[in-house]
């Protein structure tokens with residue numbers, strides 16, 4: 001014993017790269033990793049789990065990445081995606097780019113091969129210059145070569161991901177780093193607990209004054225809430241400010257529920273009326289990108305697709321570069337959304353005038369007409385089921401379960417759902433985001449269930465589901481309370497196309513009458529085949545009651561959808577004279 005003890009003591013004073021990565025994550029309050037094991041990170045996943053981190057293992061890195069990205073959106077902490085080198089890294093890149101484009105804080109940590117060999121291009125195992133490839137897709141990218149720099153590397157990654165406008169960050173950890181051992185005390189001392197990772201950014205008083213003056217003088221004011229406003233977690237301030245102004249508002253897709261969609265000031269049901277009519281538009285955490293027709297053109301009352309409609313814009317954004325990106329911004333207000341809205345509240349004073357009654361009445365008139373028209377469509381009960389009759393059920397279920405997380409992707413399955421299913425609470429709806437990306441579905445379901453512990457409801461196009469469908473095994477493995485409804489119309493947009501030559505199935509169609517419910521049963525989950533609204537309702541209610549992983553194959557009329565859903569106009573058509 002006496003001869004062994006000094007050796008044990010010497011070993012105990014050492015730590016290694018694996019341990020330092022785990023310690024650095026824990027020190028910064030990061031408790032979950034979304035990833036997929038393999039060389040060189042297998043032991044990192046094992047040891048992280050042993051150290052008490054939750055390690056959620058996926059079937060494809062892309063889905064782990066989407067999970068990490070949305071975990072970042074929901075928590076304001078960077079979601080961590082962990083992958084192996086080259087192919088695993090590449091599989092994670094789509095989500096990294098998605099996080100950057102959508103302003104979600106996420107860190108993609110990938111193991112990589114030996115630098116000396118990679119840099120001389122000598123053909124190492126999974127050789128790839130990953131840092132160079134990640135850079136243009138990430139807000140920032142870093143590589144750590146020495147164990148004593150792991151603390152700094154992670155601190156830089158965290159700050160880059162969450163401060164200012166959040167985004168995706170890449171952290172490259174070469175295989176050799178994990179095995180490096182250093183003195184344990186020096187290792188511990190090298191770690192950094194990041195202080196104030198996302199500092200408040202207070203707007204300038206004169207910018208707030210300018211904005212409020214412009215807003216006060218408006219005859220037809222409109223507020224647009226974007227997902228940046230949802231991210232900010234300033235829910236109470238935003239609601240009280242919007243209500244105090246009395247100004248009608250439009251929520252962008254992931255801002256739905258920030259105020260309930262049924263709120264009297266919500267103008268969603270009169271969107272095509274308020275956009276061209278408004279004279280002053282205040283954007284909160286919403287960018288004037290394609291989703292808002294770039295702030296100009298016919299949507300905004302312009303004469304041609306490029307013409308400016310004449311509105312004046314106030315833009316609240318954390319990035320000073322956002323203003324004037326598409327049209328002139330008359331009053332930019334730069335700061336974090338919580339601080340900006342608080343400043344608006346403080347600056348409004350006691351006698352803020354309500355918007356002119358003429359404007360409010362005109363909106364309400366359109367709203368009532370459109371809502372009545374929709375109610376009529378929703379109560380029809382055609383056979384086979386169509387999007388409306390199925391979504392009428394989903395609408396009721398969400399109303400009865402306002403705390404449930406709601407995941408949505410597809411084309412028609414997305415667009416109809418967004419307009420039909422009301423949301424009642426902030427950050428419940430998570431969807432395809434800025435790019436209209438297919439494939440976020442099952443990764444989002446896993447993260448939403450893990451982060452919020454709430455029931456998750458996913459409304460998925462049959463094509464959209466296919467991008468991440470294998471993760472139903474992951475959902476079953478972790479026994480997550482996820483209810484997936486596949487709007488099965490036999491294809492992309494519709495199931496009716498045919499090959500004019502009669503040789504192959506058309507590019508947009510799938511196997512007819514596919515039974516996606518059987519996929520779920522293969523892994524021990526509940527599968528239901530639903531052909532009527534009543535069957536769909538019963539299955540959803542049972543899924544929520546039991547909290548068992550459930551997949552409902554909702555059979556939808558294959559002729560019901562339209563090409564590209566609501567964005568048919570973006571589909572290029574040939575200029576060739578017919």
Ligand SMILES: Cc1ncc(C[n+]2csc(CCOP(=O)(O)OP(=O)(O)O)c2C)c(N)n1
Nearest residue numbers: 410411412413438461462463464491492493
């Ligand atoms: C990664 C990715 N690939 C392809 C597309 C193009 N795309 C847009 S919607 C869609 C699928 C639409 O079909 P489905 O999900 O079945 O919805 P439906 O309209 O039939 O309800 C596709 C492939 C995309 N948005 N993202």
Ligand SMILES: [Mg+2]
Nearest residue numbers: 461462491493
């Ligand atoms: Mg479809």
